[in-house]
Amino acid sequence: xxxxxxxxQLIRTRLDGAELTPSPQSWSAIQQKLRWPxxxxxxxxxxxxxxxxxxxxxxxxxxxLLTGExxxxxxxxxxxxxxxxxxxxxxxxxxxxxxVDKSKSTENATTNSGMHPETPTTPSQNKAEPxxxxxxxxxxxxxxxxxxxxxxxx
Amino acid sequence: MNGxxxxxxGCIKGKQSAQWELYNRYSRLLLAICNRYAKSMDxxxxxxxxxxxxxxxxxxxxxxxxxxxxxxxxxxxxxxITHYHKMKKHRYHDDLEEVSESKFxxxxxxxxxxxxxxxxxxxxQMPDGYxxxxxxxxxxxxxxxxxxxxxxxxxxxxxxxxxRARRWLxxxxxxxxxxxxxxxx
Numbered sequence: 001x002x003x004x005x006x007x008x009q010l011i012r013t014r015l016d017g018a019e020l021t022p023s024p025q026s027w028s029a030i031q032q033k034l035r036w037p038x039x040x041x042x043x044x045x046x047x048x049x050x051x052x053x054x055x056x057x058x059x060x061x062x063x064x065l066l067t068g069e070x071x072x073x074x075x076x077x078x079x080x081x082x083x084x085x086x087x088x089x090x091x092x093x094x095x096x097x098x099x100v101d102k103s104k105s106t107e108n109a110t111t112n113s114g115m116h117p118e119t120p121t122t123p124s125q126n127k128a129e130p131x132x133x134x135x136x137x138x139x140x141x142x143x144x145x146x147x148x149x150x151x152x153x154x
Numbered sequence: 155m156n157g158x159x160x161x162x163x164g165c166i167k168g169k170q171s172a173q174w175e176l177y178n179r180y181s182r183l184l185l186a187i188c189n190r191y192a193k194s195m196d197x198x199x200x201x202x203x204x205x206x207x208x209x210x211x212x213x214x215x216x217x218x219x220x221x222x223x224x225x226x227x228x229x230x231x232x233x234x235i236t237h238y239h240k241m242k243k244h245r246y247h248d249d250l251e252e253v254s255e256s257k258f259x260x261x262x263x264x265x266x267x268x269x270x271x272x273x274x275x276x277x278x279q280m281p282d283g284y285x286x287x288x289x290x291x292x293x294x295x296x297x298x299x300x301x302x303x304x305x306x307x308x309x310x311x312x313x314x315x316x317x318r319a320r321r322w323l324x325x326x327x328x329x330x331x332x333x334x335x336x337x338x339x
Contacts, residue, residue, distance in 0.1 A: 003264070003265070004262025004263060004264065005262065005263050005264075005265060006260045006261070006262065006263070007260065007261070007263070007320055007323050007324050007327065008288075008292040008320065010263045010265070010267070010268070010273075010327075011273060011277075011288075011292065011293065011323070012292060012293055013265060014265070014268070014270055014273055015186065015190060015270065015273055015274070015277075015293070016293060017183075018186040018270050018274075019182035019183050019185075019186055020182060020185040020186045020189055020195075020198075021182055021185075022181050022182070022185050022199060022202060023199060026181070026199055026202065026203060027174070027177060029203050030177065030203050030206045030207060030210075031170070033203060033204075033207045034173075034207055034210055034211070037207070037211055038168060038210075038211070041211070043167070043168045044167075045167045045168055045169065046168045
């Protein structure tokens with residue numbers, strides 16, 4: 001009976017040196033789990049976060065350097081000057097537009113009153129016209145009343 | 155790349171080919187260890203994967219003062235224990251399984267009486283607490299004081315869990331043998 005084993009001995013002798021084959025997916029799962037922690041650690045033989053950071057810094061530096069050189073080679077007009085130029089341009093356009101409108105209105109006025117279209121007119125004349133008409137109308141009416149009164153007295 | 159030193163050096167450099175060599179060389183043996191601490195083969199594979207990740211990330215810490223396999227084995231067992239603590243909340247009721255206290259007599263078994271697969275199946279069916287204590291005491295050679303510290307339990311609990319585990323195992327093996335004789339008849 002000396003070859004008989006108790007429960008612990010049985011388990012120990014049968015299972016201690018036992019081997020089981022892992023599934024084929026096991027290795028790829030390990031590699032997948034390793035990817036991120038390995039990327040976060042510095043290892044001279046592997047691309048990691050430190051190399052990525054250095055690459056990013058180098059790229060940013062290069063971009064800054066190139067844009068700086070371009071700025072130096074192309075003279076630029078200061079912003080204030082460009083603003084004043086554009087404002088001058090826009091005001092000149094406005095004045096030109098106003099002049100065109102006024103010339104059109106004077107043309108209409110001369111054709112209505114029978115005046116020669118070629119006779120030059122000033123803006124003050126154009127504006128004063130309707131006022132004068134009204135004033136003369138009023139005067140005319142006043143004169144008419146006075147005339148009627150004087151005729152009655154007579 | 156055949157020598158263990160070359161594999162180790164490659165793993166320290168983070169070479170995937172060296173990692174594969176190490177995995178290919180020891181994964182079968184380590185999976186069997188993980189399987190003793192697990193409730194199923196799937197769980198054992200999860201422990202194995204987690205353990206290998208720890209091995210590859212911490213391989214620089216291996217001083218070479220002992221065999222590499224012993225170091226890797228210790229990592230696997232620690233991983234299995236951590237896994238057990240994580241799963242403990244969900245399996246609390248398992249540890250409450252009743253075991254007959256009387257008439258325990260250590261039975262003698264023939265070495266080839268059970269296959270490895272049968273023994274693994276019996277261990278998978280064991281309540282979690284019993285399985286951890288049994289493995290650590292009977293197979294890894296830890297003392298009850300150390301087991302109490304590792305599993306965060308009382309030393310006396312470790313002792314009682316161990317004796318219950320032995321009874322439980324013996325009862326299951328007797329039942330298994332009876333079932334087999336009935337089948338043969």
